[in-house]
Amino acid sequence: MDEQAPFDREPQSSLTTRTPDETRAPPTLKAVRRHCLWCCNGSTNEVALCPARRCPLWAMRMGKRPDPADYIDDQTKLYPLEMPMTLGEFAAKGMSTLQAIRRRCIDCSGGSAIEAGTCSVRICDLHPFRFGRNPNRTGIGGSAEAMARIRPQRTLAELPIQASDDENQPETPEDERDPGIAA
Ligand code: SF4
Numbered sequence: 001m002d003e004q005a006p007f008d009r010e011p012q013s014s015l016t017t018r019t020p021d022e023t024r025a026p027p028t029l030k031a032v033r034r035h036c037l038w039c040c041n042g043s044t045n046e047v048a049l050c051p052a053r054r055c056p057l058w059a060m061r062m063g064k065r066p067d068p069a070d071y072i073d074d075q076t077k078l079y080p081l082e083m084p085m086t087l088g089e090f091a092a093k094g095m096s097t098l099q100a101i102r103r104r105c106i107d108c109s110g111g112s113a114i115e116a117g118t119c120s121v122r123i124c125d126l127h128p129f130r131f132g133r134n135p136n137r138t139g140i141g142g143s144a145e146a147m148a149r150i151r152p153q154r155t156l157a158e159l160p161i162q163a164s165d166d167e168n169q170p171e172t173p174e175d176e177r178d179p180g181i182a183a
């Protein structure tokens with residue numbers, strides 16, 4: 001297989017034959033594995049022997065999460081070259097599968113993030129993840145920024161005591177009440 005990833009043909013994704021229970025996008029590593037199998041005409045051997053280390057999916061082509069420590073010193077420049085990053089730098093950032101897919105899609109789209117976003121090849125296994133987000137997790141958790149927006153801005157001590165908050169407190173005996181409070 002050529003060093004350049006062969007994306008000059010229409011992806012024939014295994015999603016076209018997915019079973020009825022696969023209504024959701026597959027797990028990201030499974031999608032990568034399928035994509036690599038498509039890339040190698042279905043040959044598991046060719047995927048294993050893939051020499052395209054510059055492909056952002058290369059380290060996870062076997063469908064397994066790579067150990068970043070194995071690549072931390074690797075100076076291989078990842079595609080797309082418009083987004084300069086070495087394999088070692090990618091490892092230092094944790095080797096996110098979604099980010100690898102994002103890079104792969106931008107590379108597939110001639111280096112254009114806009115083109116990747118408007119990709120119409122819905123049968124491609126990477127299509128649901130081309131924005132670098134997992135649609136299976138929509139509505140679950142949130143970014144640090146989003147969580148900061150919805151987190152209470154005041155501590156409990158600063159919150160005013162509501163009548164309902166105080167209803168379990170023992171009553172103050174009448175002779176211990178603040179004399180400034182009218183009976
Ligand atoms: S890593 Fe996967 S997608 Fe990339 S060139 Fe190799 S087989 Fe193809």
Ligand code: SF4
Nearest residue numbers: 105108119121124127
């Ligand atoms: S989903 Fe990504 S890899 Fe698949 S055809 Fe579209 S841009 Fe290319």
